[in-house]
Amino acid sequence: MKPPTAAQRRIIEAADPATGRLSGTEHQLTALVRARLAFRHPRPPHAYFLTPAGHRIRDEDTAPAPAPREPSPATASTGVFAARTGTETAPAGPEGPARAREVRSAWEGLVELRRMTNADGARDRPCAWERTHLVQAAALVLEASGRLPAAPGRDGYRVADTPQPEAVAVRDPAPDGLRACAAALERAGWQTSEHAGARAAGRYLLASPRRT
Structure with missing residues (x-):
């Protein structure tokens, strides 16, 4: 496969x-499809998405020097969506219907990515992208389910990396918060187990993407 051009790399990044x-333009996006770096959604509005090969190129090109492990929040200034993990230090950005639409669109895109990249086309099982973006993927599941991330003055879920491979830690101190988080993750194809935190850290979930 020919390497992408500089212009194609900018679109991928x-x-x-x-x-x-x-x-991008229809011509640019069609060229990425021919290069097997993108696919066209079969339903209107027929948006274009990266294939696994396109994601690999994007990850290689955008891999930063050591940086915070958690994704940044979505901001109006960048227009970039990121699921909220509840660990953000920057302002969370707009709430309300606009954010709900962004989350719904991101979740629908992820379900379609599952269909396109899982060998059996399964929509109810996490795909390879989720297993390489664990914190962001789990946070998207929770936000799409209607759970609220932690914020100044508000309890909510927090998603963080763990030393364990393919596992994230989820905390939610709200009444029945862990139970609701576990139910949302399991509906989305994740497996969870509840554990007691060290000292006074409270209970938390270990969550990992289900493979079968």
């Missing part, structure tokens, strides 16, 4: 980090 959705 600008893809939505959560869903891989692309922006």
